[in-house]
Amino acid sequence: MAYEKKIPVDLDCPLRLTMSLIESKWKSCILDELRNGKPQRPSEIHKLLPEAAPRVLDLQLKEMVEDGLVEKTIYPELPPRSEYRITPLGLSLIPIIDQMLKWGQDHFDIFEKKYGAGKG
Amino acid sequence: MAYEKKIPVDLDCPLRLTMSLIESKWKSCILDELRNGKPQRPSEIHKLLPEAAPRVLDLQLKEMVEDGLVEKTIYPELPPRSEYRITPLGLSLIPIIDQMLKWGQDHFDIFEKKYGAGKG
DNA sequence: CCATATATCGAAAATATTTTCAGTATATGA
């Protein structure tokens, strides 16, 4: 079969749906950075997540806008300016992000010991 | 740079750590299927998740065993028999799975309307 | 002897994701 654009979200089951919205490498981090509700410019987000290539953030933010987790405002100025802000829908995912954050904190040591520095 | 095996889990931050343990296509579903604590044979898991290729479940279960989310018992019988059972560590992720499940249920309609049958 | 069930594996093919790179555009300030 020829290449076909993947379905944006996974409607097979509610669990897969939720996962598919946030499982890309940087989406959960982006949500975490925008959680305070403050609009952020792309360049600011890049600074907050310096390990992510700007292009990836662009692409992932675009999907998040499409999915309704984030909204974008473009100001017709020069040099160009735009801002991303978390939506109520995106905000409703924050408790999940929080729980994952906490789980990761609580269990970090186990995985540090197992896989960390030189244990690969 | 030559191909190099990826780091098994992401130790960059607690959030990425948690995500990296469950973000593969079928891992969250596998956890959900094993949540009741009953050991399951590979062939049973395949039946529960018929859309996943057996090979993928093999590979993902192997990683989950390595990560300590699931444990495996091999019975030295013929024909071969083995069982996978969720561990306490895996069980500790179930509240997150539950929250994602619930979120997906609560918001399914939005995404059904947006992306479902013919709206692609 | 042959098909079936069972679990597992290696290898390759197919797909998807992430990253890099070079380009668009335009105001500002050296």
Place this chain on the structure above:
DNA sequence: TCATATACTGAAAATATTTTCGATATATGG
């Protein structure tokens, strides 16, 4: 004029993931 900052894009390269396929092994039942 030239570098810089800003946001954005297309294309291709690099990587990763998922799927398919064919193979191993061996008891059981036809």
